[in-house]
Amino acid sequence: MEILCVVGARPNFMKIAPILDAAYNFPDIHCTLLHTGQHYDERMSHLFFQELGLPKPDIYLGIGSGSHAVQTARVMMEFDRVLNEREIDLVLVVGDVNSTIACALVAVKRGIKVAHVEAGLRSGDRTMPEEINRILTDQISDYLFTTEKAAEYYLIHEGINREKIFFVGNVMIDSLLRHRSKANECDILTRLQLKPKQYAVCTLHRPSNVDTEEAARNMVKALEIIAKLYITVLPLHPRTKSRLFDYNLLSTVDALPNIRIIEPQGYLEFLALMDNAKLVFTDSGGIQEETTVLGVPCFTFRNNTERPITITAGTNHLIGTDPNALVSALDEFESNPRQPCQIPELWDGKAAPRILQIIHDKLDKK
Numbered sequence: 465m466e467i468l469c470v471v472g473a474r475p476n477f478m479k480i481a482p483i484l485d486a487a488y489n490f491p492d493i494h495c496t497l498l499h500t501g502q503h504y505d506e507r508m509s510h511l512f513f514q515e516l517g518l519p520k521p522d523i524y525l526g527i528g529s530g531s532h533a534v535q536t537a538r539v540m541m542e543f544d545r546v547l548n549e550r551e552i553d554l555v556l557v558v559g560d561v562n563s564t565i566a567c568a569l570v571a572v573k574r575g576i577k578v579a580h581v582e583a584g585l586r587s588g589d590r591t592m593p594e595e596i597n598r599i600l601t602d603q604i605s606d607y608l609f610t611t612e613k614a615a616e617y618y619l620i621h622e623g624i625n626r627e628k629i630f631f632v633g634n635v636m637i638d639s640l641l642r643h644r645s646k647a648n649e650c651d652i653l654t655r656l657q658l659k660p661k662q663y664a665v666c667t668l669h670r671p672s673n674v675d676t677e678e679a680a681r682n683m684v685k686a687l688e689i690i691a692k693l694y695i696t697v698l699p700l701h702p703r704t705k706s707r708l709f710d711y712n713l714l715s716t717v718d719a720l721p722n723i724r725i726i727e728p729q730g731y732l733e734f735l736a737l738m739d740n741a742k743l744v745f746t747d748s749g750g751i752q753e754e755t756t757v758l759g760v761p762c763f764t765f766r767n768n769t770e771r772p773i774t775i776t777a778g779t780n781h782l783i784g785t786d787p788n789a790l791v792s793a794l795d796e797f798e799s800n801p802r803q804p805c806q807i808p809e810l811w812d813g814k815a816a817p818r819i820l821q822i823i824h825d826k827l828d829k830k
């Protein structure tokens with residue numbers, strides 16, 4: 465069985481690593497790893513391959529940045545060319561980035577089966593590029609692997625046949641549990657002169673938070689509020705860095721007392737930073753899940769989440785994007801810190817073996 469596994473952007477790498485590992489236990493399955501090159505910086509891509517022990521991609525498309533249409537179209541054209549040259553039984557895509565929908569669409573139009581890992585997440589917000597990618601990828605996939613029960617509800621509601629849906633748990637958490645102790649051996653806290661549980665980490669990159677001057681100014685106000693209370697580490701995503709620079713806000717942020725702007729971190733360094741933080745502030749999807757498992761309170765700069773289990777079971781608080789709301793949320797947190805969370809069902813480090821077993825059994829019957 466030939467499975468073509470697709471990665472493109474930073475949040476894909478920790479999802480594919482446990483899948484490739486699990487595949488080694490199935491002698492009749494062979495995985496080829498394809499990297500579209502949507503993310504290409506050393507610190508957004510190559511470093512993750514090293515730290516996660518991922519093999520060098522068998523195929524690299526070198527797509528790079530561009531508008532959504534250009535980036536998606538380039539992936540589609542190059543991926544189509546790859547499929548001309550190979551006999552593939554299944555294309556496996558993860559997450560919700562542009563590379564995910566692009567490769568799924570090319571595969572399905574060629575009659576190749578598609579597996580979507582992390583299916584069924586819905587924010588209900590169609591202004592999010594990822595929401596469009598999720599809905600479309602799920603509609604055309606043959607095997608939909610979900611991380612939480614709410615996902616099945618959304619998929620069935622959208623008309624997906626129940627037999628295609630498999631609740632398997634969370635492959636990103638497979639990676640986290642596997643690498644947590646190694647992460648805590650790295651010296652990032654010492655290098656940044658941080659003491660465990662005495663600092664906050666903040667990440668920002670969502671277009672809705674950084675792509676207009678008004679939104680970016682709101683985020684800078686939020687950072688001011690946070691940095692008044694906590695030493696705050698801010699690994700700066702390239703998109704955010706360039707927008708803050710464009711709006712003349714980069715120097716303002718840099719000048720805030722208590723703010724430590726750093727480069728985007730590798731997987732292990734960032735995991736150590738989260739694990740030892742008192743609080744995490746973010747607009748990322750995956751970080752809401754990772755902090756839930758780490759038991760670190762997470763404040764999310766969004767009005768919605770496609771990962772509701774992180775609120776009902778986990779440590780996540782949605783605080784929207786109004787800096788004034790942040791002040792009261794932090795007051796409440798300081799006077800009444802949240803109880804430890806529950807680990808969501810099947811976030812046990814074994815999602816990838818479950819996925820491989822299902823794929824093996826399904827493809828074997830064909």
Ligand code: UD1
Nearest residue numbers: 473474475502503504505508529530561562593594702703
């Ligand atoms: C993408 C994903 C988003 C994910 C995020 C994680 C889509 C629609 N979005 O957003 O879901 O949460 O990755 O980072 O797929 N850039 C670099 N170097 C790189 C990559 C990007 O400098 O290696 C800069 C470029 O200026 C680029 C911008 O960042 O235009 C945005 O990159 P892009 O891949 O379009 O989207 P992200 O914001 O990273």
